[in-house]
Amino acid sequence: MSINVPPPLPQDPTRTLVNPSAEAVEVLHSGPPAIAPGMDTAPPPRSMFRRGLEVFTENRLALIGLGLLVVIFLFAFVAPIFYHTNQVNTNLLGAYAHPGSPGHPLGTDNAGYDELGRLMQGTQISLELGLASAVVATVIGTLWGAVAGYVGGWIDAIMMRVVDAALAIPLLFLLIVLATIIHPTKITMILIISMASWLGISRLVRGEALSLRVREYVQAVRVMGGGGTRIVLRHIAPNAVGTIIVNATFQVADAILFIAAISFLGLGLTPPAVDLGGMLSTGVQFADDGYWWLIYPAGAMIVLIVIAVNFVGDALRDAFEVRLQRR
Numbered sequence: 001m002s003i004n005v006p007p008p009l010p011q012d013p014t015r016t017l018v019n020p021s022a023e024a025v026e027v028l029h030s031g032p033p034a035i036a037p038g039m040d041t042a043p044p045p046r047s048m049f050r051r052g053l054e055v056f057t058e059n060r061l062a063l064i065g066l067g068l069l070v071v072i073f074l075f076a077f078v079a080p081i082f083y084h085t086n087q088v089n090t091n092l093l094g095a096y097a098h099p100g101s102p103g104h105p106l107g108t109d110n111a112g113y114d115e116l117g118r119l120m121q122g123t124q125i126s127l128e129l130g131l132a133s134a135v136v137a138t139v140i141g142t143l144w145g146a147v148a149g150y151v152g153g154w155i156d157a158i159m160m161r162v163v164d165a166a167l168a169i170p171l172l173f174l175l176i177v178l179a180t181i182i183h184p185t186k187i188t189m190i191l192i193i194s195m196a197s198w199l200g201i202s203r204l205v206r207g208e209a210l211s212l213r214v215r216e217y218v219q220a221v222r223v224m225g226g227g228g229t230r231i232v233l234r235h236i237a238p239n240a241v242g243t244i245i246v247n248a249t250f251q252v253a254d255a256i257l258f259i260a261a262i263s264f265l266g267l268g269l270t271p272p273a274v275d276l277g278g279m280l281s282t283g284v285q286f287a288d289d290g291y292w293w294l295i296y297p298a299g300a301m302i303v304l305i306v307i308a309v310n311f312v313g314d315a316l317r318d319a320f321e322v323r324l325q326r327r
Contacts, residue, residue: 053319055315055318056316056319059311059318061314064311065308065310065311065315066311068304068307068308069305069309069312072304072308075120075123076120076127079120080121080124083116083117085116085117085118086113087113087117087274088272090113091108091111091113092111094108094112095108095110095111095112096108096109096110096291106119106297107293109279109294110282110285110286115293115294115297118279119279119297122275122276122278122279122298125269125274125275126259126260126275126302126305127305129189129259129275130252130253130255130256130305131252131255132190133189133190133193133255133259134248134252134255136191136194136198137193137194137197137198138198138201138247140194140198141200142202142205143232144159144198144206145201145202145203145204145208145209146205146206146232148160148202148209149207149213150209150231150236152213160203163202166199171258175192175261175262176265176267179268184262184268184270185270186269186273193255197251197258200247201244201248201251204243204247205237205240208239209236212236212240213231218235218236221235242320243320245316245320246313246316246317246320249309249313250310250313253309253313256309257306259275260276260302262277263275263277263278264277264278264280264281265281268281276302277298279294279297280295280298282294
């Protein structure tokens with residue numbers, strides 16, 4: 001009569017041995033087996049930042065726009081260090097000099113200001129006002145939308161009705177009214193553009209807050225005793241950073257166009273300070289006299305800045321898109 005002996009069970013290498021032998025101790029402490037040279041290994045997972053950077057660099061228009069912005073910033077902020085011009089005192093005897101005149105590569109305007117130096121100053125002021133206005137509008141709109149979306153209820157209804165009422169007013173009309181009431185300086189221009197630009201981003205951030213406030217980590221913070229201020233500033237707003245950054249990029253382009261529109265209507269900065277819209281407004285007055293150099297440089301600079309910012313904004317939107325990052 002034969003007795004069937006079951007085969008020994010496979011040993012778990014992670015199980016602790018009661019009386020390990022010397023060979024077993026050596027195997028346990030020798031580490032994992034070496035990987036053969038021909039054996040394939042899985043690549044380490046890429047970070048979200050690296051995937052977003054790859055998506056951004058794949059967009060050639062974004063690289064072109066980024067290069068244009070670098071050149072424009074160097075032209076506006078670095079070139080005046082080497083190309084000195086007098087943009088304070090007028091020189092009526094040297095007015096309307098043609099491009100290529102001695103000492104004036106782009107000629108002079110109706111007040112005798114060097115047009116190239118004027119273009120540098122106008123670009124610098126427009127960029128400063130546009131960036132500052134975009135930052136202020138983004139901060140206000142982010143806080144407003146995050147609070148409205150997180151709190152909800154009747155507070156959300158009241159806050160959003162305020163936004164809807166402001167959006168119902170034509171934007172250009174609102175800018176003109178504010179510009180006529182407030183004396184145009186750099187600070188007031190930033191406030192004017194910001195007061196008209198934060199409405200759109202507040203609606204976007206509110207939508208993000210409505211979806212983020214029901215997430216597990218937000219509920220965990222609330223259960224642990226975290227206040228609403230901490231949840232909004234430390235969790236909801238940072239997790240909506242993709243939407244905020246992309247919208248802030250487009251806010252810069254919109255702010256520059258708004259500033260140019262206000263200055264073109266004669267409600268911009270007081271001379272001798274000037275921005276690109278003011279230069280364009282001055283040049284249009286003499287368009288019939290053939291002074292083309294008073295129009296085209298400022299207009300081309302506005303177009304280049306807006307196109308470059310939009311190219312970068314489109315690429316940032318793709319970089320922050322989760323579906324593209326996980327492809």
